[in-house]
Amino acid sequence: MTDLTVGSTAREQAAAVRDGTISATELLELHLDRIEERNPELNAIVSLDAERARAWAAVADQAQASGEETGPLHGLPFAVKDTHALKGWPHTFGSPVYADHVADHDELLVERLRGAGVVFVGKTNVPEFASGSHTFNPVFGVTRNPVDPTRSAGGSSGGAACALASGMVPLADGSDMGGSLRNPASFCGVVGMRPSLGRVPEWPLYNQWETTSVGGPMARNVGDVALLLSVLAGPDPRAPQALGDAGTTFAPPLAPAPIAGLKVATSIDLGAAFEVDHRVADVVRATAARLSDAGAAVTEAHPDLSLADDTFRTLRAWHFQAKLGRLLADNPTSFKPSLEANIRAGEPLTGADVARGYAQRTSLSETMRLFFGHHDVLLLPTSQVPPFPVEHEFPETINGNEMPDYLAWMRSAYFISVTGCPAISVPAGTTPEGLPVGVQLVARHGADRQLLEVAAAVEELLADRA
Template identity: 50%
Template sequence: MSHDDLCFLSATELAKLIRLKKISSQQVIRAHLDQIERLNPTLNAIVTLTADAAMEQAVTADQKIAANESVGILHGLPVAHKDLFLTRGVRTTFGSLAYQDFVPDVDSLPVERLKKAGAISLGKTNTPEFGAGSQTFNAVFGSTPNPYDLSKTCGGSSGGGAVALASGMIALADGTDLGGSLRNPASFCNLVGIRPSVGRVPSWPESLGWQTMSVSGPMARSVQDLALAMAAMSGPDDRSPISLEAPGEIFLNPLARSFKGCKVAFSANLGGLPVEPEVARVVESSRAVFQEIGCEVINDEPNIAEADEIFMLWRAWRTELRITPLLKEHREQIKDTVIWNAEQGLPITGPQLARAEAKRTELYHRMREFFQKYDFLILPVSQVTPFSIEEEYPAQVNGVKMNTYIDWQKTCYLISALGNPAISVPAGFTDNGLPVGIQIVGRHRDDFGILQLAHAFEQKTLFAQRKPPICKPL
């Protein structure tokens, strides 16, 4: 197989061919390391490379296949881990000068799960400092551009993983999603990215073991590959008090199903949020696709007026807890927006959080009732197209001023406050060739359902097959 074949073949097919001894893990890892050598100097997606260790693991992986040993579902596949995840013996910086030399002695649970499934790590992927913001840059490693246009951002905060995946450097990517960090870069880089249900992919080590806003999950180049990664990463673990009991194997079930008569609520702007015209055009064009696969598409949206206040309060509280202890010694090394968000958490009171949590409970029941009428909610992933890599965040959207560094992605972070699973799937391109994704939100804990609808949409559109211009075959 050619270099290009190995780097862009689906993760599902690569894993199958390795198990059948049609190709070796060493071939696969070598091809991806060559792709990193060729493209990463321009894309800056992989920020810590573990090439020698990866090749050693590939040799062991092939020996297991030769010996007909039982292997995991991701056996021999190249991955890389977001630089927010702890990686035992491998530098983990969180994109911050305060941690630029930190080497942990444990793996985060998502990393542990991928390794157990047989995946081989090629290193760490770039992220904004502490994952704050959907523009991937930091003072340790610099910026990661969009592979479809190097003058634009790839989004974030799982931006490095998205770019490495889109450009064929890895077969699957992992990441986290607080306010859109798996969905936004997927949308900007023509990938699929899922925000799983809370507890679906357990987190550990985690100082906030009961927190329900930030989640971990995968990105992929196809929905089938995303389901494969979910099968590896999901399932219960007693180190996480909120992990769900359902086993990861549920995501290995067939994705194909009939959507005849399925009722879908379609919202172009989630209650009047400003949306760029090119985003609106692509999102509107998706309506016909959902109708073609059998869905009844109805213009409607839930009343989630309190979601903004809830998200911003809990985000500030969480940021204050994690960042304030660092400010005494490292304030000059931390970016202004992170400090601002941490200081927003200082005056928050117990009664404020209690009322926010009561409102969030009301929102849960309102969404539960909304999904008694509809099977899914469709809306934009992001309100903007990929913007200049020189901008930290958009100052305005369609003429409306943005007050904070995350206001422009409310279509993502308001969904985070609801707790429902959501997926980004490629929906088309702007006139300038920039990717735009559509967001599918499902019922409480219906992660498999949103994968099925995203799969049906993907099969009709085939947008995911388009590669970035930088990835011309050798």
């Protein structure tokens, strides 16, 4: 018998399977019970296949009984983001164009999960082609917030964040272009990390030199994020831009960084670069105050990221048109309007426009390199708003000020995306209505381990938050 529950950490669950306290089959059944309890309302996991999962859990148990070498995630139930290819499973991208598509290969991220010993149970829901930070699509419907089902779970890794927060899975993968690992983590009260560019290699890609989106880990705590990153990270010969550090560089145990003397820059809005809901701003200010009280050297400072908006929008539109333009032409009525508009925004772009975007991105990277010569981390909002009503595609106003389009409310995340720096969202408080709010921590490019250690310290500091 064991006191293990679906709320136990992923590290505790993996250790329990490893030492025989619980079998992979028993652990799977605990999670299938939770999925049966919560998923009908929340709609986080799609393409669920309990019988295939049970068969795989039995194989995992037999492998352990035979004394075979097992991976660090051996026996852990896992649902893969529906934009990531898992061989033999539906791979819909949340699009009616691919509603009947079944993957014929594992992509690299999934290869690594399989090699680490997970037990696949299904996929996690996404917006169409991971576009937008609210998870709904015409194939599977909307994913609801586990704290308040009348609210959005965020996106595009909204199914993943919701499944984590509600105990359906102990770990989750995701991807992040404009905040898709961080925004849903903030909305659902979990931890989501966008690693440094090149930290989690991707294959296959239509363009190995396109570096707007990255894969990464989500979990209910920072230590579990480190565990999953240790599996996902590391070089691969098929990914020429992959960083060279081995994945084990990030493996637990993870010692929280000393807060005393930590040089923390903080900004609510990067110098009035975007509007932030006052309830979110209050949580960021309270976190900064807690760090200062604990001995951190907290200063109000921010890098000049004024080029970030044009850079992100240009490169996003170019990427969407290059990847999806032909599909839109062949299926002109099969895309949601906001996604179609973003694809079409890439059509008039010239070589000079794209060159400008990359030149600006180079400048932004240099700005951050210089900024982190004086600061250890940057603290700012993850999302500019708390979870909004599930019926809305995006928040149309913030503090009464109208948002010009469906991207403007995500600037606090995508301004960081185009710098290439690692960023992590850590739960930091709630609104007066009880909705989760995360804070975003950013470090210099390549400093993923340092960022995890700082995040662990912040998580520990805030553990007694009301």
